Amino acid sequence: MAGKSSPIVTLTPAPTLDRTYFVENLEEGAVNRAYQVGEELAGKGINVSRGLALAGISAPGIVPIGNADPSVLERTGSTTFLKPLWVEGTLRVSTTVLEKNGPTTKINEHPRPLKQKDWDAVVAMTEKTVTETGAEWLVVAGAHPEIIETGKVIDLEPLFQHMAQLGVKVLLDTSGPALRYWAKTGYATIMKPNAHELAECVGRDLRTIGDVIDAAHELNHWGVDCVMASLGIDGIIAVTATHAIHAFTAPVKVINTVGAGDSTIAGFLAAVTTHPSEPGAYGVGFDVAEGISAAVQWGAAKVQQPTSGLKSIDNLVDATIELIPDRNRPLGEPAKA
Template structure:
């Protein structure tokens, strides 16, 4: 069985307001409010836990918000490093037809000593699980002392040295920095983020495929998993590409679908001996099973949009996946948004 360690450098308190309708600039009444500890890497590990994949989720938690640990789903996967202060809050307003309005707080800065401790804890978990994948997801915080973003070089270098692939799911300048660092095996952009990486609009599935191959060639990545919303997802390597789709039982909330998709891929994409044997502390890297990984990616993504929060509590009734070669002429249902200056 594969094993996956996730790291959420900037975990969050997810606060969801359920409303009958939402009018901008007006007083709106919530019919229900849910609040829990969350973050993209935590979402990945929770989904993997449901799927029976061995996983742990490393995260720094503000001491003033530790009370949330007593009512967070699947606490057994969490590996907590207490840090000073509070955590950021992400607010979602969810309407009955599935439209979601998000207001996300910026990542809270970390002290250098705390970041070093987070790296040490993550490497400890990787060794303990003999992890096939390290998944680093979400916003990238800055250091209190320098104001610069935290540096993943030591973490990524050591993880790869001991035989663990590194997957990154972030956005803006952080995605561009680490996607091209030579220290990452996999990235999971959406179509907009893919457009930003290649600095042009993408209008068709073929455009997305060409962009992914361009980034692989430029950055030396092994694989790119592109989530495309209602247009499905693609997994792309230097020599192979597959497109996948699974019909969601219903569309309730799209937040967290990308996290579930990444969980499906890393949790089900391991098979056979690899090509870098002898460089890892515990033997050869296994080859990737792209079809199996993409199939679970689109299935888990479809399940994620059918629940009101970012937490999938069951995979019962999961749809089947359609996997085929990409149709390059197929237009994207939603035009990509290319930002000249990516946000942090």
Template sequence: MSGIVTLTAAGAIDATYRVGTLRRGAFARADSYTREVSGKGVNVSAALAAGGARTAAVVVLGADDVRFARCGLTAPLLRIVEVPGATRVNTSIIDAEGATTKVNAPTPPLSSGAWAATLAALREELALQTATWLVISGSLPKLSGSEELVELAAVRAAAEEHGARVAVDTSGPALDALLAEPAGIDLLTPNAEELSAAVGRPLATLGEVIAAARETVERGVTTVLASLGADGLVAVTADRAVFARADAPFVANTAGAGDAALAGFLLGLTREATATAAGDDPLAVAAASAAEWGAHAVAHASTLVAGPPHGIRALVETDPDLTRVLTPEGEE
């Protein structure tokens, strides 16, 4: 059975605090606290494994935290590349109303030796998993002593060498560079805000998001999966756009929802679909699966999902209403 390999070049420890009330400048005592190995690719692999897929997560972690990582629930999935020191910590604070405040630590640079070791581990896992997809997820570090990000050309070459398609879920300067020259990427997963920045105009309706996504497709991306937050998501190709939305049973933690949605989309593409409202349309099945996994994820207290979604069914539109007005950022 073929698998899916994820690459997290800037691994993290996710620390999640639950508090009654969060007030700026005030003292708050947490009601609960969890700590888990994370990073976007690790989250994607955890969701893929929960959905029954074969997967491996190549992740760069500080040596101080490797023992902890090897004792966690995701340990069997991890292909760890050790670097000196501690792993960065990303912090989520969730208040009684379910709002998530998230602070991510800066991405530490990688030495050229650590990057070479990461590429070697990646090539080995692509071969071991006979991978059909390589998912590049999360922040990309700079090379030590340089202002340049680690070079993705070698990563994409490794995927091509092993016959794996490439999905990318990143942000900031790395996303800007990819959006400027995205040819050869099979799946790109920006949110509406990132698409807006890429095209230099506001995107207030579903039709405007689809038009912006299609501009990226025209530059060489096969599919754009655009997250619309509470409004759902839309999968866009050169000639199609499929909208999907699913309601979560409740909201416990919004961190990691996008990672679960990406995993759901890949599960929908790579596995035989069960009966859904999307019927036998592969793109619609994948979009529905993405929406359902995203809704499933926000009902989890932690960043990582446990098990596949049950009882969540997406609304799917293969001919979406282009005039639909999107919820302004920050509102629900």
């Protein structure tokens, strides 16, 4: 993979082995039998790389993986696009219970902690891959593990600073305290919170499209160039210092929501890296409208598929773009802080 040109590199600090159990009718507190079990190597950045491959876009993924399961890359068909750093220990497991014509229940293990030397090696491998491939984008996505020696979460600042020196744009997808912390630094070009995460980040409830736009503008003021707020059934609002754009699709049949956000990122980057724009477009220099149009299409495709990773981008549904969103429109799923 070294030396191959790629517009995008992804980093997944806390990969996971996704096991999905398909059940007919889940009975709580009882023994249930799965009629099918699926297994995928996943984690947000991994899902983005895998999704981009469907569009023929190379996006090597950097991952620290526990060496207790050395066959996991080959077993899950992940050898062609992932660059692993093998670390001591096991790979965490995320369990999804998918009820036929029913809800999706997901249980995620806490991220496996890393030794400082292993995290330093991950950062070095990421920087080397970005330089070798000539990537214009780095996606850092998923949970942030702790460092064994200190008990503190991983530090992304040296990586962000190096990307800034290289002129590489960073899309950061995280949640909780990490979302607010890194939003306040303004290092990321794009951040992709969902409505609840954005509400938590700014400390107030979001009930309308206008509320979302105003909350996203706070992150713009902190230095985040573009906020992609994922709103579930209401699609995506993308907000820059100069624009707010709303994209959505008609309702689709939802089978499995796991990985939908990662698919929207893949769709967004597939569009902006293949549709050059004017240097000052939307105040950020890339085609935000084209990006979120593809994002909602890819997200709609994902929720109609049973796997946690996107398997097909055939027969995408149409997207609607509003360059002037209706600020008074209530959210279908209001978000509490």
